[in-house]
Amino acid sequence: xxxxxxxxxxxxxxxxxxxxxxxxxxxxxxxxxxxxxxxxxxxxxxxxxxxxxxxxxxxxxxxxxxxxxxxxxxxxxxxxxxxxxxxxxxxxxxxxxxxxxxxxxxxxxxxxxxxxxxxxxxxxxxxxxxxxxx
Amino acid sequence: xxxxxxxxxxxxxxxxxxxxxxxxxxxxxxxxxxxxxxxxxxxxxxxxxxxxxxxxxxxxxxxxxxxxxxxxxxxxxxxxxxxxxxxxxxxxxxxxxxxxxxxxxxxxxxxxxxxxxxxxxxxxxxxxxxxxxxxxxxxxxxxxxxxxxxxxxxxxxxxxxxxxx
Numbered sequence: 001x002x003x004x005x006x007x008x009x010x011x012x013x014x015x016x017x018x019x020x021x022x023x024x025x026x027x028x029x030x031x032x033x034x035x036x037x038x039x040x041x042x043x044x045x046x047x048x049x050x051x052x053x054x055x056x057x058x059x060x061x062x063x064x065x066x067x068x069x070x071x072x073x074x075x076x077x078x079x080x081x082x083x084x085x086x087x088x089x090x091x092x093x094x095x096x097x098x099x100x101x102x103x104x105x106x107x108x109x110x111x112x113x114x115x116x117x118x119x120x121x122x123x124x125x126x127x128x129x130x131x132x133x134x
Numbered sequence: 135x136x137x138x139x140x141x142x143x144x145x146x147x148x149x150x151x152x153x154x155x156x157x158x159x160x161x162x163x164x165x166x167x168x169x170x171x172x173x174x175x176x177x178x179x180x181x182x183x184x185x186x187x188x189x190x191x192x193x194x195x196x197x198x199x200x201x202x203x204x205x206x207x208x209x210x211x212x213x214x215x216x217x218x219x220x221x222x223x224x225x226x227x228x229x230x231x232x233x234x235x236x237x238x239x240x241x242x243x244x245x246x247x248x249x250x251x252x253x254x255x256x257x258x259x260x261x262x263x264x265x266x267x268x269x270x271x272x273x274x275x276x277x278x279x280x281x282x283x284x285x286x287x288x289x290x291x292x293x294x295x296x297x298x299x
Contacts, residue, residue, distance in 0.1 A: 006276055006280055007280055007283065010287055011280065011283040011284060011287060014283055014286060014287045014290070015255065015283060017229075017230040017231050018231065018236065018251075018255050018286075019255050019256075020228075020229060020230065021223045021224075021226075021229055021231060021233065021236055022150070022223060022224045022226065023150040023151050023153065023154035023222060023223055023224070023256060024150060024153075024154075024162075024220055024221055024222065024223060024224055025150055025224075026149045026150045026152070026153035026165070026166050026169055027163075027166040028149050028152075028153060028166050028169040028170040028173060029170065030142065030145075030146045030149070030173060032170070033170055033173040033174045033177060034142075034177055036174045037174045037175075037177035037178045038177075040174070040178060041178055
C-alpha cells in the first residue's frame with residue numbers, strides 16, 4: 001500500500017474531500033474589529049499621556065511646596081565621617097558687620113587706634129559630606 | 135501599512151475557518167465573539183506576527199477555552215445555542231461528503247484528534263505548528279491525525295452504524 005506523508009491513499013482521498021468542505025460564514029466583523037482596536041489603542045495612548053501629565057504635575061507641585069532645608073552639622077561632630085568640607089553659611093559675614101557699621105569703626109579707630117577694633121570672631125561653619133559635593 | 139493590509143486580508147479570508155476551530159469548544163455565537171476578540175487583539179499588536187494564522191489559532195484557542203470555563207458565559211451560551219443552531223459546514227451539492235454527516239463524524243472524534251484535524255485541514259497548519267499550539271510533539275500530532283482520518287473514514291463508510299454509536 002502506497003503511503004504519502006504517513007497516510008494511505010484512502011486517508012488522502014478523505015483529506016482532500018474534507019478540504020473541499022467550506023465552513024459556514026462567521027458573524028465576526030473585521031471592520032468593527034478594526035474600529036474597536038483603534039479605539040482601544042487610542043484610549044491606551046491617552047491613558048499613558050494622562051499618567052505622564054499627572055506624575056509631572058505631582059512632582060512639580062511637590063518641588064514648589066517642599067521646604068528647602070539645610071542640615072547644619074557641627075564640624076566637631078563625631079558622626080561626620082569620610083570626606084568633609086567646611087563652608088560658611090552665606091548670611092554669616094552680613095550678620096557680623098551689621099552691628100558694627102563702618103562709621104562706628106572709623107570713629108573707634110580715630111579715638112583709640114587700631115586696638116579699638118573688635119577681635120575677629122570665627123565664622124560659624126557647617127560640615128558637608130563628600131556625597132553632597134558630588 | 136501595506137503589511138498590515140496584507141495581514142488583515144489573510145486573516146479575514148480565514149475567519150470562517152477560525153470560527154470553526156473555536157466551535158470545538160463553543161456554540162456558533164460565542165465562537166464568533168471569540169474570533170472577533172482575537173482579531174481585535176491581532177490588530178492591536180505593535181508589530182504583525184510572523185505567522186498570523188498560527189497566531190490567530192493560538193489566540194482563538196486560548197480565548198475559547200477561557201470562555202468555555204466561564205460559568206456565566208456558559209449559561210448565556212446554552213441559551214444562545216438553544217436559540218440559534220448553525221451548521222459547521224455549508225451544504226453544497228458538489229461536495230463529496232454530506233455537510234451534516236461530516237459534522238457528525240467530526241463531533242464523534244476525541245477532542246484532541248478533532249482539534250488537530252480542524253487545524254490541519256481547514257486552517258492549513260503544519261504538524262510542527264499544530265504541535266506548538268496543542269502542546270504535543272510533531273510525531274504525536276501526526277499519529278493522532280492519521281488515527282483521526284482513519285476513524286472518520288470508517289465512520290463515513292458506514293454512517294448508519296456511526297449514528298447508532
